[in-house]
Structure formats: C-alpha cells, structure tokens
Amino acid sequence: MNGENFTLSEKIVSSSYIRQGLQARRSHEQLIRHLLEQGKCPEEGWSESTIELFLNELAVMDSNNFLGNCGVGEREGRVASSLVARRHYRLIHGIGRSGDIAAIQPKAAGSSLLNKLTNSVLLDILKIADLTSTETGDTTGVGVRSLASCFVVPMATGMSLTLCFLTLRHRRPRARYILWPRIDQKSCFKAMITAGFEPVVVENALEGDELRTDLEAVERKIEELGAENILCVHSTTSCFAPRVPDRIEELAAMCAKYNIPHIVNNAYGVQSSKCMHLIQQGARVGRIDAFVQSLDKNFMVPVGGAIIAGFDESFIQEISKMYPGRASASPSLDLLITLLTLGASGYKKLLSERKEMYLFLAQELKSLASAHGERLLDTPHNPISLAMSLNGLQAESSKAVTQLGSMLFTRQVSGARVVPLGSEQTISGHTFRGFMSHSEAYPCPYLNAASAVGITREDVTLCIKRLDKCLKTLKKERSVARGRSPEEASGE
Amino acid sequence: MNGENFTLSEKIVSSSYIRQGLQARRSHEQLIRHLLEQGKCPEEGWSESTIELFLNELAVMDSNNFLGNCGVGEREGRVASSLVARRHYRLIHGIGRSGDIAAIQPKAAGSSLLNKLTNSVLLDILKIADLTSTETGDTTGVGVRSLASCFVVPMATGMSLTLCFLTLRHRRPRARYILWPRIDQKSCFKAMITAGFEPVVVENALEGDELRTDLEAVERKIEELGAENILCVHSTTSCFAPRVPDRIEELAAMCAKYNIPHIVNNAYGVQSSKCMHLIQQGARVGRIDAFVQSLDKNFMVPVGGAIIAGFDESFIQEISKMYPGRASASPSLDLLITLLTLGASGYKKLLSERKEMYLFLAQELKSLASAHGERLLDTPHNPISLAMSLNGLQAESSKAVTQLGSMLFTRQVSGARVVPLGSEQTISGHTFRGFMSHSEAYPCPYLNAASAVGITREDVTLCIKRLDKCLKTLKKERSVARGRSPEEASGE
C-alpha cells in the first residue's frame, strides 16, 4: 500500500500499530531496493513472503494485468485457465522480443525486469560460486571472476550448445568441423549434428584409471583439418568417472594459438569449484568463447533451462540475439525464486555440503568395493562422479552387470549407472565402440555414482545399503545357478 | 485412496456415506480413464479438482517424489525452493531424453505420460480446431483431418522454425537458400539466419488493398537458384493486414512440382478456420512438410512454446529427435491444463467468439474510419487482422502517425500497431525498405488491430473509444500548432 493508504488505515486501526506495519513493509522494500540497486544475489535468503510480494509487484507492471487494458493485438498475454495464471504469478509475456532474448518488452515491464535481474543475479553467483573452496582452505579455488556476461536460455544444455555453434557459423562461414574430445553423452554429440557440423571425435588417453584429454591427438587433428575449417573446439568439464574434466587450460591455450573458438560444455560444473577454476584458468591463459551449463543440474530447479556465459560481452550478446523470438520466462522465474530463497550464503552452503558428501560417498564406496572384492577407481581429477569396478560380476557373465542396473532401478536407487563392457551405439551415423565408457576399450565394467548438489547423507547411506544387498543377491543367485550352495560360493 | 483405505474409512464414518464418496471418486477416475484410453480432448472441460487430482497422480509417479528414493545421479529432480516445486506440481524432470524430446524417461513415468498425453490431446484438437466453421454454416471449413503427428516444443515459434530448417539440412546438405514471401516480422526472418541459411525475400504483389504472394516471382526464383539449392519454401498464414495469408495451396503445389520442402509458419493460425483450411488444402494438393504455430497465441497460455505438426509422422519424429537434450515440461503442462479446463467444446466456443468479435471489430473500425475521413482497408483474405488507413494524419506530418502509436500505448490500448510510411530496417545484413508494411512502398500509413482468441467485446469497445479520442486530440493539436482554432480545423 502507498503512503496515502497507510494514512487512511490509521483512521481504522490505531496509528501506532499502523506505523509499525508501515515500518515492517519498509524492511521488505529495503531488500527489494538492494536487489535493484546492486543486481546481486542477497547474501541472506529472502522469506517466501518477500519473494511473493516482489513477484506480485512485477506482475502488476505487465500489461496483461493492467486493470484498464484493452488488447487488440495477436499476443495479449490472455490466459484461459486460472490454474495456469496462478502458477506463473500472472507473468505471462515471457522474456525477450522477436529480435533478442535479452530485450525489454514494452508490454511487460515486470517480466523484463525479472529477466534482467535474473541474469544479473546469476552473473554475481557464477563469479562467487566456488568461494567455498577458500573456506575449506583449498587454494585452487578462485571464482570465475573475470566473467563478463551470462544469460538464461529456456532450452536444455544441448540445444544451447547448438545455439552457440550456430552463432559461430556466422563468424566462420567456411568451417565444417567441430573438434570434440570424446564424452559419451548423446545430447552434446547431437548438439553438433543438429547445428549442421561434423563432429570430429578425439579419443581420450588412459592415465591410470582416468580417461583424459589426449592433447597431442587434438593438435594433430587441428593440423590435419586446417584451423580455418574448424568451427571450434568443444570441450567438457563435468562428466562421469573414470573420464575426468578435459584439460581446459591447455585446450584454451591451443585454441588461442591456432585462433580457433572454444566452447566449453560445463553441464553440471557450476557446483564444483574445480570445474569453475578450470574455466577461469582457461580464459586467463588462452581462449574460451562461451561456456554452457544446465540450470536444473546446478541450481535445483526443474529441467528446461541453461546458462550461456562468457568473457566477452559482445559475443554473448551476439548469441542472445541469435535466438529468434520470445521465450519462456519459466526457467528464469524458477531460478530467481531459488536464488532469492537461498541467498548467496545458502547456495554456498549447498555447494559445501555437496563437497562433503562427495568425500563421504567416495569413502563408503571404497569400503563396499573392497568388501566385494572390487575397487573404487582412482579418478582424483573428477570432483563429482565416482566409479567402482565390477570385475567380479563380469567374470560371471556380462548379463549380471546389466542385471545389477535394473535391480537398482527397481529398488529406487536412481542415478546409479552401470557400464558394461563392449556396448556399441550408432548416433546420427557415427558409431561409438565401448559406448557409455568414453573409450573404445576401457579395461573393466563399472558402476557410477555421483555427489551432486542437494544430495543428502541419507541418499548415500541408502544407496550403499541397497547396492550391497543387490551385489549379495547376485552372488547368491550365481552360486545357485552353478549348482553350489551360497556358502561354498562365498568361500571361494 | 485405494479400496483398502475406503474399507478402513467405513469403520470411522458410516459406510453408506463412504461408499458414496467412493462412487464420487470413480467419476473422476472415469474421466481420467477416458483420457488415457482415447488420448483425446474431453468434449466437456474438467473441474479444477479433477485436473489437480490427475496432476498429483502424475507427480507421484516421478522418481523425485518416491518416498523411498535415494539419488546418486547428476540429475535427480531435486528442488531447492518449495515455491518452485509447488508451481510445477512437483513435476521436475521435464520431458524427453537426451536423444529425443518425445522419448520416455525411466526416472519420470508421470512426466512422460504428461508429455505423451499433451501431444495426443493436441493432435486431436488440431484436427477439429475449425469445426466452428460448420456451426456458422461456412462450408470451406474442414479440419486438418489428415494431420499425422505433432508435438509441443518448449521454444518460441522462431526457434522452432530454426529446428525444422536444421532438420531439413540433413536431407538436403547442399541447399543454401530459403525462399520466403516477405512478411515483416523479425523472428521468422531470424529463424532462417540462425539456422545458417540465406533467406531469399520475395516481395508481395499488391492486389487491391491486399498484399499477397507473388507466385510468379517465387517460381522465377526457384528456377533462377535451382531447386536443389533451395532448402525449402517458408510461407506464412496468419499475419498483419493488409498482408494476407500466403497462397498456400499454390505454393504447396509448386513445391511438389519442384520437389522442394515446404515449411509453413502458422504462427497464430490455429484460431482461424481459414488458416487451417489453407494448410489442409495445401497438404492435399501439394507438399507441406511441417507447419509451426505458437502455443501462447493460439491457446491462451504463457509465452514459450510452439507446436510442430505435419502430415508425415516420420519427418515430424525426425525433427523431435533433432532437439538435443531434455526440455522444459512447463509449456506442455500449461497446455494440458488449459485444454482439460476448456474441453473441446470450450475451445470451440472461444474460436467462435473470436470470429464474431472479428466481425464486430471490422464494423466498428469501419465506422470510426469514416468518421475521421479514413477507411478500413479491404482485406477479405485476412481472417484475424484489420487495417485502417491514416492518410489524414500523414498529411499533417509523419510524426503524427508515430505519435498516435505512443498515445495509444500510454492509454493502455495494447496491440494496436501504427505503421508509418518509409521505415527502413536492416536485420542481419538484409535491408527492408518500408519495414513493418510487408512491402517496399505500401500506398498509405495505417493502424492495425486484430481479433485474437480471448478478445472480448469490451476490448473492442474500449479500443475504439480511446482511438477515437486520440485521433480527435491529434487533430486539435495540429490545428493549434498551425495557429488555427480547433473549430476552424474541424471545419476543413
């Protein structure tokens, strides 16, 4: 309520109480003022009531909510269902304009503000995301401090990568190839195909248990194909062990040397100070044109958005102008609500807990592995995902390995991923041998588990318990199948 | 509640009342059964309570809501903010899988069901969308009966067109051009640029007041460029008057003849039986590979989704497989809620009211125009948008024309669009003379108003009233500016 209405209220309810109410309102306004002024994520999270107050204020500024509006256009933000209107806080006009997803909409000042603020708050968070590392004394952790610009795009990571590639095409019209250190995940492969380029898959090098960028192979390919024919190098940070993040620094340097653009798929890397550090360093010593990450995987919001970020504001703007048409405000809204709820401190706390759970998961998996005659693969460069060998199961039959996967699924262990030997898959004409293992011939089958943001101690404990049970059951079954008693079997 | 729980309830509350409750529950279940069985939009809309019951049931089936789930993957559908969880009905996993936006997700049976049902219900609606025409005795109206497949994609119309073009590239790797009868709307132009093609703009022919496809010019271009170098013809149905929908039938025939793909931008054409009829006819006599339309403009949902539809199921699937990665379920959720709320009959009623309002708007604009010495342009082929000349204003100064636009904006008339003479705009390197008017030199400046789905009689009345006032004010101001009294001025 405005001042006049507070004054009127004093005629109805004692003015000292009303004045205290007014003062209380001001403390919400102060929070909003701070946000508008700084464009940064508040250190402490807001209460739901401040958030909803703010969203309602934004909605009021959009023309579809004007009390006296009359609309004779083809797009007026009308909503047929009140359930739908309500769940979007009556913010209906989406974000962007036909020319530019970051543009301001004349019909929707509130939604435009939402869009700008979300990107601004997000920029702030990406710059500080890895501060947790300093708390834990990890000196490698310095934020992506030199980040220049970022924006939320309401498309998945893969499609967002496609958009980056399409933007680069206009800069390098002759280029046909994208160099891509192999990572067995369909959507990032298809991102290149969809954009109309030919992915050049560079196999990884096996270093100990780890699969890691084969820098020499990359450089060989550049020389072989000719730098000017290469659209970009497309590297990856976060990934499933035993693959580990690419050698971003070295790749960035190589890209600078050969004058080749460099796009990094940082899918769920925001949650890891190591991944963010790799990007910061890459940009410092070499060239990173843009890096792309998932909203849902890093910020605990529903699937459907990604962040495109970079160190050169004009290139990031070029990408944002490449998206033709308006876009859903839903991912931005989810992100803004989430960041305002958590505050910077809440988000940092989540990251720090994740790191802690990573250590706990590693230790638990290690014990379990040794109890079953297996081992935790040694992948120190992967800060999120872990892998445990399944040689014993494999020795029995490869069917047992896949059976473990479906047993875990049935027992509501989600996200544990079983990787058998020798799978082969053809995607858009390209055949991957050893598919899922990021390598044509990884030495053993294994099981993945990850410590991703939001994971709880209970997740880990339950997973280990159920996994243990499954492994025992499988062992028993096999013993029986071989006509021996389980006791004999376990006595091997 | 299941049968067992109903039985237990009978021990607490008289069994005859509980049994009536059970029977009441069954009537909701019957509606759901019908939906699952038929995959069609219910004729009568559902109550909010049935809809929410159903959505809650879907959510329960997704792994992020399993009471005993433990998650050790990198994407577990965790949500940090309860405001966010709630507004998505706890459906967090989005739709599709990395390979295919239409694929089923193992972790999310409920979301998968939502996705499948939405597309199925939508297919049903698109087939019947123009039934209103039979009500009004308009015999041209036959639905897009031969429609084979469609899917919701959580991107704006423009980006969805881009996806279609990118898909076609794999079929026609050598093609470089897209033939495009001019329509002055940025995002559909950029859709081609973003996809990496060169738009070949074909100017429209002036027929009476109407701007209409210049078929000969199109054919000339085909022969000039060579059919095999042309990715597709990109035509348009719904558009701002005095441009009228393209001659889809003839274009489709031409595409068949030259074996060129044909993509139709049907942005807000679902709401018009004429537009839908054009598409149906085009597919019958010639070739239409896919047509794309906006979700928000046709179904009164928030901005952010589009529908890609077509007559050849395998091609539509090819497009859906081209989207790399999962996608937001938000547009599908909004659409499903809306269609279940309205029912087929409710949607048809909206379409029929729109048509009625179109006639009312035309008549009101006509009267207003003649009162101000202007005229309603004669554009019978445009079923949605109307245009009124602004010669009088122009005679004064072209500033007056743009001033009218900003006056209407300030007075909360949204969507009324003023088109001055001689604008020029360069988009992605291509210069459009006479921008906004779909023509290099349209004879007069004008004002657009449209009757889009959801428009009310009050919208029309208010718009006319305010427009009248603005025109009077402008006339007065100009008289004063010229040093004459308004009375003299009006006496001209």
Place this chain on the structure above:
Amino acid sequence: MNGENFTLSEKIVSSSYIRQGLQARRSHEQLIRHLLEQGKCPEEGWSESTIELFLNELAVMDSNNFLGNCGVGEREGRVASSLVARRHYRLIHGIGRSGDIAAIQPKAAGSSLLNKLTNSVLLDILKIADLTSTETGDTTGVGVRSLASCFVVPMATGMSLTLCFLTLRHRRPRARYILWPRIDQKSCFKAMITAGFEPVVVENALEGDELRTDLEAVERKIEELGAENILCVHSTTSCFAPRVPDRIEELAAMCAKYNIPHIVNNAYGVQSSKCMHLIQQGARVGRIDAFVQSLDKNFMVPVGGAIIAGFDESFIQEISKMYPGRASASPSLDLLITLLTLGASGYKKLLSERKEMYLFLAQELKSLASAHGERLLDTPHNPISLAMSLNGLQAESSKAVTQLGSMLFTRQVSGARVVPLGSEQTISGHTFRGFMSHSEAYPCPYLNAASAVGITREDVTLCIKRLDKCLKTLKKERSVARGRSPEEASGE
C-alpha cells in the same frame, strides 16, 4: 514497490515502460484507497490479483511477518507448516483480543484492519442486500437501511444465538424462559438449552397449507409466564416450507409493548429481500434487539461463521465484548475475499438469479407434482423453500416416503428433504411430535426443495428429472410388490 524502487527500476528497464507499470500499480492502490476510505463493498468486483496484493499487504503488517521480529511471548503467530501459513495468507493472529472480538490487536495491525473492514463492508451489504427487489419492480423491497452495527463471529448460527442469549442474561438476570414459535431445526433449539434457558415452544397455526406464527398463543404465553421472566422472544425468518417466516412485525410490536427483548434467527434470510424487509419493518414498528444469520448459507463461503447484527450499536458491542478471547479470522477472511471478488453488483446479481430460480423451481415442481397426482403446497409467504405433497407414496406405506429420501441421496440429489408423517423426537428432554414438520400433526407428508443462493438452472433440471425417475421407480416397485404388472399399476 515504493517510489524509490520504481526509480531504481528505470535504470534497468526503459523508464516509459516502468512508469506505465507504476501507473498500473496506482489503479490497484486506488481500489484499496476507496475501500479504506468508504468502508463499503466496491460496486464492481476486484480481480484476484488486486485481492491477493491487498491480503499480502495486510499480512506484511502483522508482527509474525516482521523481518526483524523476535518473539518471547506465549503467542507469537508462529506456524509450523508452510501449507498452513500459505492458506491463511500468513494472517495468523486471528481477530479480537481477550476482552473483545472486535478489538484491535497491537501485534497484528493487518489482521485488525481485515477485521474492521470485513465488518464494515458487511454492514454496507446488509443495508443494500435486497436492492434486487427494486430491479424486479417489487416495491416491498427496502433494505435494512436503519441497521446500525454488525460483526462476523467465527461460530455457527446456533452458537451465535447462544451468545446473544448469554448477553441478555446480564440485562435480565431473573429471566428463565425464551418464547419460541416452533421451528424444527435442532441447533436453534439447542442454542437456548446451551445458554441455560427453558425454551417455551409455541405451536404454529395452520393457515391454508402454511404454518404460521400463532400470535395469540404467543401473547397468552407472555401473560401466563410474566414478561419479566422471559429473557426474549426468539423468532425465525427463513425456514422450510410449509412453515413460513414468523410474523416478525407483529412479534416486534408485541415485544415493544411488553418490553421483552427480541432476537431473530435470520439463518439464510439475507438472500431474500422478503426476510430482510420483515426485519426492517419489525425494527421500525417494534423491537428487534439483534438478528443472527449464517455466513455460509448467505454468502457462499465455507461453514463456520455467523453475523450478529442489530439496530442499537451499543447492544451489538455488548455482545461482541461477551466473546471471551481471540477468534479465528478464517470466516472473516473468506467473507472479505468473497465480497471483494463479487462486488456489490455481483452479489446482487446472485440474489436476483436466486429469485428467478425460485420461480423456475416452483413451476417445475408444480408440473411434476401434478404428473404424479400430487400438488405443490401453497406457501406464498416462504420466499426460498417449497414443498410438494407425497400423499400417493404415503397411501402405499410410510416406508416408501423414507425410501424416496434415501433414493434421492444415492442419486446425488442433495438437500431434497423428505418429511414423513408422525415422526417423534426428543431433544434435551423436550419431545417434538411430528418432528421435522414444525407441527404436531401436519396433514400430509411432503418433500422440500429450496432455491438458495448459488443455485443453477441445471440444479433444478437435474433434481426434477431424478425425482421424477425415483417416483416412477417407486410406483413400479410397489405395483410389483402387490403382484401386479407395472402396466396394470400405471393404469390405475
């Protein structure tokens, strides 16, 4: 947002758009200002967004929502469940203080404002409630214009009557009796018992089909018991036909003459201009101390509140001070939301539709009755409830009459009430012969149906259809039971 925040927003989004947003916000503020200034129900209903904006503003003023509050009292408005907080719009402190349900709470300026405004808006509505009658040209309709005061009490009608009686006790400490023209509804009888008084039941007079106040019997009782021993006369307006509203005018005059307080049970009478007129006239020519009505039955809100109203402000205040302790704000909140949603015009429209449906129901019941050899009882003084004789069923067996009731229940006809002959019931020691029929020996059994606020044409049509079917089924069954074919039976 306040002015400062709007100014900050102009740095983020173009100031012309922000200023339009600010102007839009002002139109909501204007509505709120009008409400605060006038304390009256707005003529036109508010949009949900204005209502929620307003409720959020109120909530912000309550101490439990102060961002910097620290609480060390025994009642701090803390809420354990966010579902609960949300459904109350975070208005947790209830209404009133220990001394007075209408008092202002220092801890809760917002809730206090809500309470005051609700009562004020309600007073306005009660004064105009019957304006519909002027629309229909019914000249008897004049509002309860001289109404002085009213308040919402979060208790059912019965308990609210009890509170009135308890208040009167302090004015008439010697009185033991309450005079009560019989109406067969448990809670109003128990209201007197609970208050500790002895109800003196005055049987009704049969006038044609109508049961109506026996004024002479009332006066006889007064003289017999002695006016000073009588706490009050407790009369009734709205009731089930064939009982009709009491002769309020004459009773009020009698109360004035004998100096006896007069409390009117106007349970669902607000919706009828006739009932309201009776009260207005009673107060004009005689004495009405307070009248009590249900919130849910008159205003389409959930069960649980009542309104106590009267013509002497100080007496109504006395009652409000009699409620010991704070009270739930829930009924007030529901009422305020509802009245702001409907607006005065919306409420009047509902009342006018109800009246229309009453006529439709009467006509339909009449046709049905005559088709089954029954008749619609002639009860012109009852403006809401109707009764149709069931002589035919009774002729068969009285079991058939009650069977009809349960058949209707099973067929989801709710509210149709079957009244057999000769029921007897003892309540708190008092035996009612002919219970449910308001008379010791009403001539025939019957079925009641009412046209209450919110009823739709479909309610009436479905009810008549199902009733018809039930009557036919019963006739057939009985024919069969008597060993004759249905054909023969219907040939009687």
Place this chain on the structure above:
Amino acid sequence: MNGENFTLSEKIVSSSYIRQGLQARRSHEQLIRHLLEQGKCPEEGWSESTIELFLNELAVMDSNNFLGNCGVGEREGRVASSLVARRHYRLIHGIGRSGDIAAIQPKAAGSSLLNKLTNSVLLDILKIADLTSTETGDTTGVGVRSLASCFVVPMATGMSLTLCFLTLRHRRPRARYILWPRIDQKSCFKAMITAGFEPVVVENALEGDELRTDLEAVERKIEELGAENILCVHSTTSCFAPRVPDRIEELAAMCAKYNIPHIVNNAYGVQSSKCMHLIQQGARVGRIDAFVQSLDKNFMVPVGGAIIAGFDESFIQEISKMYPGRASASPSLDLLITLLTLGASGYKKLLSERKEMYLFLAQELKSLASAHGERLLDTPHNPISLAMSLNGLQAESSKAVTQLGSMLFTRQVSGARVVPLGSEQTISGHTFRGFMSHSEAYPCPYLNAASAVGITREDVTLCIKRLDKCLKTLKKERSVARGRSPEEASGE
C-alpha cells in the same frame, strides 16, 4: 489413479516405469492406511505431497465436489470465490451437525473423516506429549496416559471454557459460583461471566518470589459458599511468572472430597511436560472433569481453535453435544496438516527444543539482570514464563517502567510484557488491584519473557540484545534528565 487407469497407462509409457509409479503410489497409500487403521499421529512426518494427496482425496468425498451432484437444499457447500475454495482444499461443509460438533455429516464423508481423524490423532499426541521428559531423564514426566477423549472446537480457549461451564450448569442447575485462583488474564475471567456465573476470586499466596494457589483459602471459600452452590473450581496451569501453575493435584483432591467439578485452563500447557504431568496426577488422585487448551499456542497453527479434553468420555461427549450447530473445519484442518507434517517425532523435537530454549533464556536473562542491578525472579515451578525485576527503573519513576514496554514494542520485541506496580482494572464489575501481576500487591515491577514452542535461539539472543540496549538508553535518559552525564550515572 485406480488399477484400470494404471493398466491403460502402460499402453502409453513402458510398463516397467508405470509399475514403478504404481509402487510409488502405494507407499503413499500405505501411509494413509496406517493413519486410518491406527488413528494415531505417524511417527515420522509426511511429505507435503502425501498430505495434499490425502486432502484432495477427502475433498472428493464431499457432496459439493461430486461431479454429478444437484443441490436443492439451503446449504450446499457452494463457494463463490475460487480463492476461497482453494484455500480450504474444497472442504466446505465444516464439521459436525446441528446436534453435535462431533457428528458425521451425510453430505460430507470427507470432512467427517477429517474431523474424526483429527481428534483421534490429537488424542494420541496428548497422551505422549511429554515424552520428551524421559529423554532428558526427567522422571516426573509421564504422559496424560489415562486421557479418554478430546475434541477440537473452533473457538478460542475462553469461549471453550464457557462451553464447559454451560454444560456443567445442566448437571448443577442450582450452582451460582465458580471458584477461581486468581490469574490476571481477561478471557478466562470473562469465560465465567459470559456463562452467567459469579467468579469467586481467590488471591494467591506469595511463596518466595512465586505466587501460588492458596489452598486453605480455596477450602475456606468452599465451606463458606457451600459445595452445592459451586459450579466448579476453575484452575490454571500455564501462566505468566511469577505466578506458577496451580496446585492441581491438591485442588483435584479437594474437588473429589467436596464433590465439586473441576475444570482446568491448560491454555499453553500441552507444550510443557510439567503442566501435563500436573493434570495426569490431578486426575489420578482426585477429580478433573475437563481441561481446555489453545490450539494455536500449543501447535503453532493460526488463532481460533481450542481442545477440550477429559478422562470421562461421556462428559466430553456431553460438551461436544452442547455446541449448537455445525462449525468451522478450519482449525481441525490446520491441526491435522501440522501434525502430519511434523509427525510425532517432529512435535517431540519442538517440545524438546523449547525446553532447551527455556534454560537458555533463563540464563541469559539472569546475566542481563545482574548486569543492570536487577535479578531474575526465582520461579522454579513455572516451566515456560520467566520474570526479571525492574526495581531500578521503578526507583526512577513508574513512567520509566511503562516506557520500557513501548520501547520494546517499537523495536519489534514482541511478547515481552512489562508489569508495573499498582495497576487497577475493572472487568465486568469486578475490580482487580495490582492488575497484570496476579496479586494485589506484588513486591516489585517486572518484565516477562517466555519460552514457547517454536522459539529459536535467535529470538532469545535478539531479545536480550535489544532489552539491554533499551535499559541502557533509559538509564542514560534519566541521567540526562537529572542533569548528570551518563558516565556519572553509570558510575553510581
């Protein structure tokens, strides 16, 4: 969804995923089954999604939500505003019937189930409420194990006490007096007045700092007035220090001896094992007819409900039958949601934290008091409220004492209550000397602070900090007022 619908779903989405969804649904059903079967509070809280699923199921069973219902009664559960319908989960019919607030409603099986379950779950909680004491090794803590019956009544504690007194009147028609050990809280005093009885105030005895029941004075009064003239003894547990809970055991024994009913005001005593123990012991050794407690103060729900509980089921039923008419379901709904959210373990945790905060608050107040030359009053029998002397302020002026109160209010310290010397107040004709202090002449003024359920460490810390600041400010002001420097003043 029922089995049939799951089967149909398997045709749309792979059956293994659907079956997992079905299994997930069953785990919710299992929770509901357990609740229906046991009628007890689940040990672990439910997720919001289970709770809402359950509430939606209940709503579906009420006739106002029947899809095919037609209503021709005067009360059909129609709701005009969808905001209102939604916030009540479409449970509109309230609880109870005209005869009995605990009765089952034919029209509302779901609401009836809600009502029964709430009371049943509550009974369970009251029996175990003080289990926390065993955790802390406090051997006095045994639950109110012998509790027979309880019900939620949607009225404040005061009005609920009134209802108890009104019920007793029917058992003791001649009684005029209620014996009441003084406690200075308006609503419990008014509860007796409203019921029409004469409260006989028995002054407390000063024992050390504590004010405690003067048992001899009570017995003297009984003999003076005659047991048969006394309706009941009305005692109190939870109260503001330095008053302490009444000697419930001894009073109960006395009531048994003289055959006088005994009603206990246990306002916010559920949260304290000591208060609950007193009641349990009183019932064991003597007579307690009913005890009444606030819903909001004990269960962190909005104001507006109370619990009436007792050891003799038939008497509690008698009270429930005394409430004339239906009642709001809102308090029951809030309570059920809250208890299902918390689970028994969550509620016990809250109680245990409260106890801990009580110790913390006591210690902090003690330090603060001694720093300001005051002392924490020694009131070991009061388990919730504490008092700190304000002799220093008083020495200056009594205005300073009240000034402290308003300073704390302005600084958003809510619930801290300043009690000056010598207040006098007349309530309903009875004059209380020393009002607020429970005594005609308590030796010193003081300040109250309480540790109530839901209090946080931050509440305590902030309160102490602000209180400290206020005391310092006041000291400085007074020094200045006396013309001395603050330094001198503090040097006293």
